[in-house]
Amino acid sequence: MLRQLGADDHRFRALTFQPGLNILVADVTPGSRETDSRNGAGKSSMIELLHFLLGERADSSTLVLRPELRGIEFNLLLDWPQQTEPLRVSRTGARTGWVHLEPLPPAADRGQLELSTGHLRVSEWQRLIGRDLFGLPDDHAGISGRNLLSFLIRRTTSQGYNSAVRSHGRQSDTDAVTNLAYLLGLDWHLADRYRLLKARDTARTQMQKAAQDPLLGRIIGKVADLRSEIALAEQRARDLERQVADFRVVPEYERLREQADQLDQRIRQLRARDVVDRRNLQDLDRALEETTDPDISYLEPVYAELGVMLTDQVRRRFDEVEAFHQSVVRNRRSYLDEEANTIRQQLADSETERQRLGEQLASILRTLQEGGALAALTTLQQVLGQQQALLSALRHRYEAAQALEATKREIRQARLTLQQEMDRDIEARRGFIDEATLLFSEFAQRLYGSDRTAYLKFEASDKILRIQPHIDSDNSAGIGSMVIFCFDLTVSILAHRAGRAPDFLVHDSHLFDGVDGRQLAAALFLAAEVTAREGLQYIITLNSDDLDKARRWNFIPDPYLLPQRLADRYENGGLFGFRF
Numbered sequence: 001m002l003r004q005l006g007a008d009d010h011r012f013r014a015l016t017f018q019p020g021l022n023i024l025v026a027d028v029t030p031g032s033r034e035t036d037s038r039n040g041a042g043k044s045s046m047i048e049l050l051h052f053l054l055g056e057r058a059d060s061s062t063l064v065l066r067p068e069l070r071g072i073e074f075n076l077l078l079d080w081p082q083q084t085e086p087l088r089v090s091r092t093g094a095r096t097g098w099v100h101l102e103p104l105p106p107a108a109d110r111g112q113l114e115l116s117t118g119h120l121r122v123s124e125w126q127r128l129i130g131r132d133l134f135g136l137p138d139d140h141a142g143i144s145g146r147n148l149l150s151f152l153i154r155r156t157t158s159q160g161y162n163s164a165v166r167s168h169g170r171q172s173d174t175d176a177v178t179n180l181a182y183l184l185g186l187d188w189h190l191a192d193r194y195r196l197l198k199a200r201d202t203a204r205t206q207m208q209k210a211a212q213d214p215l216l217g218r219i220i221g222k223v224a225d226l227r228s229e230i231a232l233a234e235q236r237a238r239d240l241e242r243q244v245a246d247f248r249v250v251p252e253y254e255r256l257r258e259q260a261d262q263l264d265q266r267i268r269q270l271r272a273r274d275v276v277d278r279r280n281l282q283d284l285d286r287a288l289e290e291t292t293d294p295d296i297s298y299l300e301p302v303y304a305e306l307g308v309m310l311t312d313q314v315r316r317r318f319d320e321v322e323a324f325h326q327s328v329v330r331n332r333r334s335y336l337d338e339e340a341n342t343i344r345q346q347l348a349d350s351e352t353e354r355q356r357l358g359e360q361l362a363s364i365l366r367t368l369q370e371g372g373a374l375a376a377l378t379t380l381q382q383v384l385g386q387q388q389a390l391l392s393a394l395r396h397r398y399e400a401a402q403a404l405e406a407t408k409r410e411i412r413q414a415r416l417t418l419q420q421e422m423d424r425d426i427e428a429r430r431g432f433i434d435e436a437t438l439l440f441s442e443f444a445q446r447l448y449g450s451d452r453t454a455y456l457k458f459e460a461s462d463k464i465l466r467i468q469p470h471i472d473s474d475n476s477a478g479i480g481s482m483v484i485f486c487f488d489l490t491v492s493i494l495a496h497r498a499g500r501a502p503d504f505l506v507h508d509s510h511l512f513d514g515v516d517g518r519q520l521a522a523a524l525f526l527a528a529e530v531t532a533r534e535g536l537q538y539i540i541t542l543n544s545d546d547l548d549k550a551r552r553w554n555f556i557p558d559p560y561l562l563p564q565r566l567a568d569r570y571e572n573g574g575l576f577g578f579r580f
Contacts, residue, residue, distance in 0.1 A: 003077040011577025041566040042575025043541035058096035068580035142192030183495040240384040422460030443486040478515030517549030
């Protein structure tokens with residue numbers, strides 16, 4: 001329950017609430033001018049302050065950002081689950097992103113605390129509201145504590161009283177029905193699928209329009225092409241992952257690689273030298289074949305034909321010359337043989353060395369092939385990261401292409417399937433639905449009599465789960481407001497019984513505009529009775545003339561009036577104690 005709304009400004013008229021019915025009255029005071037208006041007394045400002053203190057995100061329209069209020073710290077005292085003492089939440093317009101909680105709930109994420117001041121981020125405060133006040137699970141896509149709270153504290157400034165099934169004017173039907181399904185005990189996951197399907201259909205339509213642009217069409221691509229590209233990219237990524245997993249860093253990798261280069265260079269040098277040696281050996285063998293003893297046997301017959309007779313001295317000189325030449329030939333052959341043998345030995349030694357060096361090089365290369373340097377592993381990991389990023393981009397494009405190529409027929413089929421599932425869920429939860437319908441009907445008949453037909457309609461269509469409160473109308477003024485009153489009272493009771501909502505409900509005086517005195521008195525009688533029976537708190541603001549109408553129908557408001565009464569006195573009669 002809400003206990004007290006206050007501020008650190010002495011002019012502020014602090015409000016203390018009690019269990020059950022609470023009525024904050026705006027009086028017409030004696031001597032007030034005709035230009036004074038109770039619209040500025042602060043009734044709606046109380047609603048705005050409650051939202052601000054209960055985690056509303058501040059924007060330019062937020063009341064407390066007015067220059068006159070920005071420096072005031074407002075506070076709210078309320079009961080908190082699992083705590084014996086009330087929780088005090090304080091917040092100021094000067095630091096809208098933070099709240100101060102005292103004591104701090106045990107479930108609060110202390111990482112969201114500002115250690116120097118003990119203030120908590122508003123986002124964490126919102127999470128606590130959803131978890132502790134509304135029992136939201138960790139995964140609650142489609143619903144939020146703030147949206148649920150807006151059904152319990154409707155605001156005139158957000159068109160909260162325009163429709164019973166929407167908490168503010170800009171709320172989509174699918175968003176509203178998901179949150180209502182949670183409060184009423186229906187399968188809100190199913191209800192949320194309407195929202196997802198609507199978003200999918202909207203995205204398909206927008207993308208279909210965008211795809212008509214030639215450039216965007218190429219960026220998105222086609223499903224068939226992208227499917228093949230993804231398959232290839234996945235295979236490449238798996239190969240790289242396997243290479244990274246199998247990679248072994250080789251110690252002194254660079255030294256081994258340098259040694260391998262030196263061995264390879266030495267082997268190449270030996271091969272080049274062998275080519276030269278073989279060419280020289282061929283030349284030596286050819287020279288040996290061409291080295292023979294000189295033939296001089298033809299000389300003497302030639303001289304004889306010429307009639308020249310050779311003396312014994314001449315013959316002796318020829319023999320000496322012949323012997324000399326034979327000696328020269330022998331020496332040359334001996335030299336050439338030695339040179340050839342030397343080259344053959346060099347070739348044999350070179351072959352032996354090349355074999356040894358080749359075996360050593362093969363061993364080093366095997367070591368290098370089995371692993372690599374740390375830099376190589378880093379490079380490989382970078383390549384893998386790039387490939388994974390490419391694969392992720394392809395998948396996003398594939399999803400976009402799928403959404404683009406999805407047909408209306410596919411979405412229609414999904415909606416029909418959801419409608420069937422929703423119908424089955426409504427039937428399975430018939431007990432909850434009947435309880436809500438009977439409760440709403442009881443409240444409506446308390447206001448308009450037993451002959452007035454009133455019911456809650458739950459209907460699953462292909463586009464939305466329809467929740468429709470209905471009271472037969474006789475064209476009397478204000479019946480739309482009483483539909484909201486009965487519906488909100490029904491929702492708050494059922495949600496509180498199931499532990500899905502806190503125990504308070506707040507309405508602004510605008511709800512009762514145009515409601516005749518009899519229905520207003522009946523509504524107040526009903527609220528007092530039901531809140532006492534259910535252990536709830538119902539806070540409303542009323543103009544004093546509306547309250548007088550209820551008095552004339554025998555409603556006695558005195559036990560429910562708040563001690564503080566607002567007035568239309570211009571200087572200090574309002575909630576804040578001053579005008580701005």
